[in-house]
Amino acid sequence: MAKELIRLVDCCMAFDGEAVLDHINLYFNDSEFLTLLGPSGCGKTTTLRIIGGFLTPTSGEVLFDGVRMNDVPPHLRQVNTVFQRYALFPHLNVFENVAFGLRIGKTVMEEVKGKQVRRKEKLPEEEIRQRVLEMLEIVSLKGFENRRVSELSGGQQQRVAIARALVNRPKVLLLDEPLAALDLRLRKDMQSELKRIQQQMGITFIYVTHDQEEALAMSDTIVVMDQGKIQQIGTPEDIYNEPKNAFVADFIGESNILDGVMHEDYVVEFFNRKFKCLDKGFQPMEPVDVVIRPEDVDIVPVEKGQLRGTVTAVTFKGVHYDTIVDFKGFKWLIQTTDYHEVGKEIGIVLNPDDIHIMHKSQYSGMFGDYSSYSEEYDEINDPTYVEEDEDTEGRGDEE
Amino acid sequence: MNGKNRMGSRLAMALVFFFLYAPIFVLMVFSFNDSSSRTMWHGFTLDWYKELFQDGIILQSLYTTLLVALLSALIATVAGTFAAIGFYNMRRRWRTPLLTVNNIPMTNADIVTGVSMCLFFVAAFGLWNAFAQQFNESHTAQLPSLAMGFGTLLIAHITFNIPYVILSVGPKLRQMDRNLMEAAQDLGCTWMQAFWKVMLPEIKPGVVNGLLIAFTMSVDDFVISYFTAGPSTSTLAMTIYGMTKRRISPKINAISTLLFATVLLLLVIVNLREMRQERARKHPGAQREISSRRGNLIGAGALAALILVLVLLSRQSGERVVNVCGWGENIDPALIEQFQDETGIRVNYQTAESNEAMYSKVVMGGSGYDVIVPSDYMISQMRQEGLLAELNFDNIPNYALIGDAYKNLSFDPDNQYAVPYTWGTLGIIYNTTMVEEPITSWSALFDPQYAGQVLMINNPRDAIGVALLYLGYSVNTHDEGEIQEAYELLRQAKADGVYQSFVMDEVYDKMEAGEAAIAVYYAGDFLSMYDNNPDLAYVVPEEGSNWFVDAMCVLKDAAHKEEAEAWINFICETQSCLANMDYIWYASPNAEALAQYPDYYREAYGEEMDPALYEVMAAPEEVLANCEAYDALPAEVNAVYKNLWTELGIKG
Known part of the structure; x- marks a missing residue:
């Protein structure tokens, strides 16, 4: 049974009266790879900074092992952070960067003549040396000890930042969009590298990203956030296959989201036609959102289709074609390995397990229509796109 | 890049460097000049540094x-x-x-x-x-x-x-x-x-x-x-x-040269250090971090030691002080140390650039001076405004040494407020090689035959004063018509192009270098010009002139009156007066010192003093009899002076 390390209870955060976090309740288990996923401004970095001790929540509690930590400063918390732009110390070489935390020493509380006193515990030089070299080996930077950090590539700097944090043997490592500044290829390599390090060290990683692919590839648990609220918590499979609302369905992967009505258990109606599905437990005739993943749709000849539509656009994506199909004015995205030219009429077949039903929510009607071929789609797949700092106001700001 | 452009930019750079560094170079060269001249080279010396x-x-x-x-x-x-x-x-x-x-x-x-x-x-x-x-008043603890x-x-x-x-x-x-x-x-x-x-x-x-x-x-x-x-x-x-x-001493060239050299040295050290660090960066090693840390430590230590030394040095012994405000280069600095050694009273010696500047600082309040050394007319003014303290002459026994000719003067008729410090005459300085015959009259200053050759003194009292003297009026006249007439004379001469310029201390360089033939200035300053150019001569014109006295006074709100009087008494000693005369070339009112100076000169320099020069410094009685001291003018007359002076500056 996993042990709980950190818990946020009803945390709210506001900058200048503007709510950034809205009653967040969340716990983090030992040895877990947990990802906070959401678009820019959703509150994920704020959550991370509250855990790191750089922000104090406006209300609510931060508990470490059940002890309230709201006002404990960062240097007394047993967490370490990997910053988005690495934040390596430019005046120190690789070795000294990694050794930084060890040289500061641990603060330990001890009793002297009946009083609780803070004392810095200094490590012997030999132990520091050993631990730094060991850690550099783990992040594959053996032999780089004497390099200046400015001489390293982005990926190498990233590894130094990870080593610098991990060498202190924190219980929890916080990572704030650590791969955002790397190019696509390096990002993929680092994803598996990070996962390997996490498993090797056996500690908790709390990972912040806006990249759903990254989240799906690495996480044990994903927390989807939007507008300061948690939208869904679950394993990557849960989140992908059973999105709770239109926002999650749209944000994680591609989705066609349609208005439908639940007639009874396992029967849903949309486009004036009843379909079989695997969902139950809705009110009779309850209006619902119907999610259909683009890769789940089978294209068949017109006469065999449950629905008929016309191809209006085709984009080659390597493994598959993104095909936009017009059904009575509502456009779907369908991913197929076969080419269907523009203007061709086609039919589609939906199997019961291709259809996922969600309750209506505030997000209903906002997503899942490919009528205007999606710009956000390009944005999310653009490796050079860097998310803006969502809470610059809280820290002052840059010129 | 095109060759012409490159030439142009090189020339521009050379010019920039020239304008940046030529003045400093000149200053450095003249710090080694064996003369106080600022224009002519007289040979190499390290005396100014000494x-x-x-x-x-x-x-x-x-x-x-x-x-x-x-x-x-x-x-x-x-x-x-x-x-x-x-x-x-x-x-x-x-x-x-x-x-x-x-x-x-x-x-x-x-x-x-x-x-x-x-x-x-x-x-x-x-x-x-x-x-x-x-x-x-009400507590034992004292703030x-x-x-x-x-x-x-x-x-x-x-x-x-x-x-x-x-x-x-x-x-x-x-x-x-x-x-x-x-x-x-x-x-x-x-x-x-x-x-x-x-x-x-x-x-x-x-x-x-x-x-x-x-x-x-x-x-x-x-x-x-x-x-x-x-x-x-x-x-x-x-x-x-x-x-x-007075003139800026070449000692300032020397100290400026030293400061410049120090800064240059610092820059070189800083640059060398950066170069070394750059090299170390290219051959990195853990050693570098440690050595730079040690370097920082040494730097901080040296800085702390330097401050400590400075602070220790600044702890001056003795509670007693006297704050003196004099003119620059108007006292032999050795006297200050001698006084401090003899009495244990610390002297804070400050300098002002003119009577008016000193006056405005005093009037503004908080000047804190004890002793000031104003000129005669300023003493009248300050006395009338009640700014001066009556002196206790029991504390100044050496006052007896002051010659009678310098007592009971109009600025202090009852000898209550002032002890004369120096005196001298205003006259004409001229270059004997540049005029046909010796100059004897103020008329030379208004004579078109010397067009472009005359340096007129750049202050209204002296300039209008010499015109009044030439016209046969008193320098202290209150008659607006007479003053107007004097102004007219100056205006006409200026319009005729007689005056090369109106100058104060530039007079030294111009006369020493032979750039002008005739100038109006003070006797004491002539002597230091003569040192650098023996073709110069000085005359108190036959119409008579102004003779002036600078005297030591104590301010009414002086915090250290007793120490101030001790200082004044010390300065009046014959030995002090002799040293001062030798240093500043202005005559002392101490009758003994005045009489002994030729002997003092012989002993100090191993040669006889030129009697003619002695007469310039200490004008004989018959010359003085023909001279008039400045009185303080009433405000309305001062206003007339000021207006006419402004007008003269604009016109012609």
Whole structure:
């Protein structure tokens, strides 16, 4: 049974009266790879900074092992952070960067003549040396000890930042969009590298990203956030296959989201036609959102289709074609390995397990229509796109 | 790049370097000139350096300058760095307006900053002293009374330095990765540890730069120091400026050369250090970190030691002080040390550049002077305004040595307020090789045959005075018609192009170099010009002239009256008067000293003094009988002088 390390209870955060976090309740288990996923401004970095001790929540509690930590400063918390732009110390070489935390020493509380006193515990030089070299080996930077950090590539700097944090043997490592500044290829390599390090060290990683692919590839648990609220918590499979609302369905992967009505258990109606599905437990005739993943749709000849539509656009994506199909004015995205030219009429077949039903929510009607071929789609797949700092106001700001 | 362009830009660069460094080069060369001339080379000497290190006034002000610069730069750097961090952590909507406010003192005129600080200190100390006095009357514990001095000077310098430091550190902070401080704290540092280990190394270039700027600005400053230093403290700039009443001593060339050489050396060291670091960077090793850490430690240690030495040196023994305000180069500095050694009274010697400047500082309040040395007409004015204290002549027995001719003069008819210090005549200095026959009359100053050859003195009292003398009127006339007539004479001569220019201390260089034939100036100054150009001659014209007396007075609100009288008594000693005469070439009113000077000269230089020169310095009685001293003029006559003088400047 996993042990709980950190818990946020009803945390709210506001900058200048503007709510950034809205009653967040969340716990983090030992040895877990947990990802906070959401678009820019959703509150994920704020959550991370509250855990790191750089922000104090406006209300609510931060508990470490059940002890309230709201006002404990960062240097007394047993967490370490990997910053988005690495934040390596430019005046120190690789070795000294990694050794930084060890040289500061641990603060330990001890009793002297009946009083609780803070004392810095200094490590012997030999132990520091050993631990730094060991850690550099783990992040594959053996032999780089004497390099200046400015001489390293982005990926190498990233590894130094990870080593610098991990060498202190924190219980929890916080990572704030650590791969955002790397190019696509390096990002993929680092994803598996990070996962390997996490498993090797056996500690908790709390990972912040806006990249759903990254989240799906690495996480044990994903927390989807939007507008300061948690939208869904679950394993990557849960989140992908059973999105709770239109926002999650749209944000994680591609989705066609349609208005439908639940007639009874396992029967849903949309486009004036009843379909079989695997969902139950809705009110009779309850209006619902119907999610259909683009890769789940089978294209068949017109006469065999449950629905008929016309191809209006085709984009080659390597493994598959993104095909936009017009059904009575509502456009779907369908991913197929076969080419269907523009203007061709086609039919589609939906199997019961291709259809996922969600309750209506505030997000209903906002997503899942490919009528205007999606710009956000390009944005999310653009490796050079860097998310803006969502809470610059809280820290002052840059010129 | 095209060859013509390259030539052009090279030429431009050469010109820039020329204009930047030629003046300094000239100054350095003339610091080795075996003459006080600022234009002619008389051979190589190190005498000015030797004299520099014997001149207590200059050394003391140099010491003050360096101490103030160092302390104010250090304190301003610490304060400014933390202020910059404060700005950096601020929200933009507050930061921008506050930074603008921070920048105002830099764009503000120094004179405004200086005067406002002076007024502030005077007001604040006035309130405090009134409170302290009341408190002391009713309590056994005694509160000290406050006056302007080193402390206020330091505060003023710190104040005007802080904005420069903020401006220098700010950009470095903004260049720094915002997350660096958080990363350090995340790794276990407290804020302060993170500051030392991470932020400071990052912003160090900005901090060092700020420190250097602050140091330079502080050494540079004259105006703000002038208003905030009080009577007991002088910076080098103040001392040099005080010399402009007479000529600026070549000792200043020497000290400037030394300062320049020091800065050059520092720059070379800094550059060498950077080069070495650059090389070490290319061959990295853990060794470098350690050696640079040790270097920092050594640097900090040396700095601390230097400050300690300066502070120890500044602890002057003795509670008793006297604050004297004289003219630049108007006393033998050895006398100050001698007095201090003999009496244990510390002398704070400050200099003013003119009677009027000294007067306005006294009237503004808080000057703190005990002894001043105004000229005759200024003594009348200050006496009438009640600014002077009656002297206790029991404390000045040497007053008996003052010749009768210098007593009961119009500025102090009952010998109550003033003890004469020096005296001399106004006359014509001319170059014997440039005129046909010896000059004997003021008429030469208005004669078109000398067009372009005459240097007229650039102050209204003397210039209009010589015209009045030529016309046969009194220099103290109140008759507006006569003054108008004198003005007309000057205006006509100016229109005829007689005057090459109106000058004060430039007269030295022009006459020594033979650039002008005739000048109006003072006897004592002629003697130092003659030293550099023996073709010059001096005459008190047959119409008579002005003879002037500078006398020592004590201010009514002097805090150290007894010490002031001890100082005056010491200066009146025959030996002091002889030393002073030899140093400044102005005649002493001490009858014994005046008579003994030719013997003193023979002993000192191993040759007879030229009797003609002695007569120039100490005009004989028959010449003096024909001369008139200036009286203070009533305000309405002063206004006439002022208006006519302004008109003369505009017309012709």
